[in-house]
Structure formats: structure tokens, C-alpha cells
Amino acid sequence: MTSPAQPAARSMIDISDLTVTKGGQTICHVANAIVTHGSTVGVTGANGSGKSTLLRVLADIETGYDGKCIVDASLKDRVFVHQSPYLFNGTVLSNVEYGLKARSASRSIRHEKAALWLERFGIAHLALRSVESLSGGEKRRTALARACVLEPKLLLLDEPLADLDPEGIDCVVRSLSKLDASTILITSPSPLPVDLTQATITLKQE
Amino acid sequence: MPTERDFSSWTMPTVLLLSLGMLAIGCAPGQPTGQESDANDTTTGSSADSVPEEAVLKVASTTSTRDSGLLDVLLPEFEKANNCRVDLIAVGTGAALKLAEAGDVDAVLVHARSAENRFMDAGHGIRHEPIMHNFFIIAGPAADPAQASGTDAVSALQKIAAGKHRFVSRGDDSGTHKCEQSLWQKAESRPDWDDYIESGQGMGPTLIMADEMNAYVLTDEGTWLKQSENFQLVPLVRGAHDLKNPYAVIVVNPAKSSAINADLANQFADFLISRRAQQLIANYEINGHRLFHPDRLQRETPE
């Protein structure tokens, strides 16, 4: 399935006959897909159809693949969030500021941006809490805030809506809509909210 | 490219092989049957009537005595003549006497006369036999800044003390150390200047230290002869009368423990004062130097 092609602009992602094999098995295959800049695309398919693998390839975490996969963003502009995110030892705030520190943002900018996104994800009240004491949903929102605060060109979210209640899902959808400059790929085993995505890539199990 | 997983694929078989190898070695037969006859002995009578297994004599001695190499000559002779095995435990003088006091050994061979006398007075031993003696020597830097060279140990130490020259002592209450202390007493000096160093170790390491530090040191001749080949130090005071170092064997009082083999210990003492042993002692040499002077040789021997 492809999104309507924009012949004039260069696409963010251009995939052609992408195949990932592990131990003799094909774990992911995409015949072709084009994703335009700034769009939000859902990636659906049954469990084991290779959704996470596709995102990992795009994030340059998975490097062994055949076929063509061109991404119009440097590595530093791509951020991937795991299906089960890992939060570093420390507080919610220290996690959210992690990537900002890497970009040598000044203290005040870091604080400002972190506060903004903590607010957007509804976890501002947890800023100084240790990550060990968080619930599953709170951990996920922290991980998402940690990624979104960087406003990356390409945001790759692996099942970001799992273990969130409807209010949480609402929160995430609203926050993601603030990132209109970013291209976002979201995987999900079940269909995503209509207002979230502009297109969908459906993967079939080989 | 080697990865952690490649590692483990050949580690397991190797570990298995090594374990099997060690198991095989461990199970290999090899101990003298004397030990096993204990387990097979089903008689309930007194063990004195059973087939004599190899007798073992436990002797405590000092590290310097062992290091002199003399015992490597004497002990096999005794073992053969008496069909036994001698277990030599070489420790510091104090420890050797302590082991004897505790009854953990059958005999003790040391060279600390005053400590030996106290030992006998306390009733820990039933027999005391002087065997041989040698001499301590005072070695020091070739330049000899204290001008200690000569045949008088006491005046040598006086000069060393006067100039506060570097001196390495064993500082461990060994026979050598006690001799050194009595010499300081005679010299009426207290060794407590900065360069008086107490090593708290055996003679070998103490000598090495003295050599490294280019210091004066009191040492027994055996250890000196064995180690001094590559030393910078040179012997300065030799053959002095007050450097005499007498050795004796003591049979431990069997009342201490039924495990003490007093008969064999007495045979050991007999052997050490016998003509044969005394001659072996007289002829023992290191690098062409005669090391010990036998005390119980009746006839005059040449040299």
C-alpha cells in the first residue's frame, strides 16, 4: 500500500523490495513504500509480520537487509521508541532531558522544552519521580516525551498506544499532532485512530 | 568476526575435557600401600601387632636450616636406614618451638640456644643433643663506610651504630635475630636509628633486602653462600668467636600426645650424633665452602 505520491518533493522514506532475514526465515518484507515528509503513517499487520523490524531498519538499528531503503534524514534526526521502552536510572525529568543534553542545549532551553512536553503528555506532576515507581502507562508516556522533546525529523514509534487508557491515547494523539514538521511512523497490531494517520502500510506475514 | 557467541561454542567442550582430565589424574592410583592398609585392617587388637606401615617422623626446623640444603643430604640417609619417612616442617624458630610445645611434631632441630634451654627447662623436651655449629657473618657494602671489616663482631657493630649506617635486621625473634640482639647488648648500643631496618622476614628475603639497600646485615653462612653469588655485598666479619651459631636436636616430650613417635625421634637424635651423620655434616659444602662444623666427631678430622 502506498500513500499518494508527491512527484515534485523528495520523499522521506523510499523503500523498494526490502527483505530482512534472520536464521533463514524472512521476518520482514516490504515490496514498496513511499512516505512523504511530515506525514504520519501507520504500520499495521498481525504479530510477527515484521512491523518492529521495519521500524528498526529505518532507525538504523537493524542493519542487515536486502533491497532498497532510502531515508532522507541523518541518523541524528531519527528517533526510535521501543515497543517496551527502557527508561534510564533516574527521574522522569532526567530521562526526558537525555537527548537534549546530547544536543548540548543550554540548561534553560532544556528545562523549557522538557516542561512543555511533560505538560503535553500529562506527566508534569511526575517530573522528579524516580522511574522505578511509575506505572506502565506513565513509563510509556515518559518514553514518548523523551523522544518527542527532540522534535526529530523522523519519529519511529513501536506500538506507542499499548497499555494506555483512552485518556492516555487522547493525550498522545494530541501531542503527536504538535509535531507537524516530523514524519511519524507508528506500528500497531490493531487499527489506529483515523484522525492520527494519513496513510497506512500493511505488512503481511510471509 | 569473533563474537561472544563464538567463544562459548568451543569453551564448553574444552571445559568438559579439562574436567575429565583432572578427574582422571585424581583417581589415578599412586599412594604407597602403607596408607591403605589402615582401612583394610579389620583386627580389633592393638595396632602394635599389625603389619608395620611406613613410619613417619615429624620434624620441625627453621627455614635457614632447610635452605642450607644439609637436610637434603641427611634425611634420606635416615629414612633409608630406618625405613621411615621424615616430614620436615620448616618455619620460623619461634614457630618451630611452638609446634614442638604443642606436641604437633616429634622432634625439633633449631639453633637458638637460650630459647632451647628455656624449652627444656619447661619440660617440653626429654632429650637435647648439640649436633653442629657454624658461624654468622656480617656482610656489608663493598665500600664499608663503617670500616667494620675484621674479626670482632662487637666492635663492628659499635662502629656501625656510631655512624648510624644502614643495617637490615630480621626482626623476627629467630635464632639469627637473637644472636644479633645479644651482640648489640655487648656493644652497648641500642639499634634504633632511622636506617636500622627490621624486615620481619626470613634470612633469604632479608639478605636480598640488604643487598638491594646496600646495607650491613648479620646472616648465617649457609644462606649467604647460597645466595650471595650475584650480590653487591661482601662478607666483612667472619669467623668471629661471638658469631658462633650452635645447632641442636630436641626430642619432644611424648607425654604431650600419644601421637608422638618418641622412639623414632630418639633414633633420629642417635643418627644425628652418629659418626656417619657427623661425617656427612663435616663434608657438606656449598660452592666449595664447608658450611658446618660437627660437634660430636670423636676423632680429629683433617681440616
Add this chain to the structure above:
Amino acid sequence: MIREGILEALQLLLRLDASVIDAATRSLWVSIVAVVTAGAVGISVGLLLARKRFPGRSVLVLLFRVGMSVPTVLIGLLCYGLLSRRGTLGELELLYTPTAIILGEFFLALPIVATLTHGAISRLDQRVFETARTLGAGTIQRAMTYLREARLAIMLAVLTAFSRCFTELGIAMMVGGNITGRTRTLTTATALETARGEFASGVAMSVILLSIAMLVTLAIALLSREAVEPVS
């Protein structure tokens, strides 16, 4: 003998026996300096071995692992060979000084810290590496992150190295020389008392040594309490 030893240990401590205090502070000083330096180097090495691929890496890993089993007498001998007048570093005149013991114990502690750090970081969840990388962390920030994530295991590695150094005898004896007031440690003092036949005193020294080791272990356990994560 053990009971006498414990009683004697208490007496020595209560009257603040000068030679015991001297030996104890020296043991502590020497071990701490050795472990701090070996810790800095060892943690860096462990980190490198865990995260950087280069030819001969598995050989190095093996060497450091084997290095954990080197007997202290051997290390003592090799250091002696280096520091002796005739040795390569003879001019430094380090033999029979506390610095020589620190040098030897450095080589004792280094393989322990390096190997255990390597193990700890290798065993980190794969997501740690992927998350740090995707968020754009640079080399140093990533290194700090890995150390922080593995910090309990690394602290234990340092404690293990300290225990080994604090209780070793072979190195202190060979290159320290057990000199009164200069290089005598609790372990060499124990050896001396034993050689003298003063077994109870030997036990006393060892009791004091064990007590200090226990205090250090407790201190580190308390400090790392925050690092212990409750099972979630």
C-alpha cells in the same frame, strides 16, 4: 587459640597499639590507592572491551579473565624483577616502599575490575544501547549511561578488587618487605607473628583485618542501597 586471638585483638584495639594502627592504616591506604587507580583504568578497559569491536578483542577478554587467577606471589615476583636494582625500573628506588605494594596491587585489582565491568556491561539489556544511540548521545554520554545502568555490578567489582588487595600477602611481602614502620601491613604482620610462633597474635591481626574489611563492605552496601532497584 581463636578465642585468645579475639581477646588479644580487642586489647590491641582498645589501647590503640601503635604498631597495629600503623599496619592497619598502611593496609587501608595501599589498598585504596591501588583500587582507585585500577578502578579508573579497569572500568575504562571493561567498557571498551564490551562496546568496541577490534581485532584480538576476545583474546584480550580471555587474558584479563585469566589475570584474575594470577597468584599474588607471582605478581610479587614479577614486580620485584621490575623494581629490583637490576630491574628495568630499578633507578626509581621503589623497592621496599608502600608505592611498590600499590604497584603490585594495581596489577592484582586491574583484571578483576576490567573483567567484571566487561561482564556487567555486556549483560546490559540491548535496549540500553539502542535507546542511548537513538536519542543521539555522544560517546562520553553513552559511556556514562552504561556505567550508571550497570553501577551495582561495577560497585561490586570494585569491592571485590578491594577485598582481594586488602587481604593479599604475596605482593606486600615480596616488594614491600614487611619493614617495621615502613611497609608492614596487617597481612605481613600476621605472617610475622605466625613465624614467631605467636599464633594468637597472628589471629588477632587477622581479626582486625576482617573487621575493617567488614566495615568497608557494609559502607559500600549502604552507599549502593539507592542503586538496588525494587523488583517491578
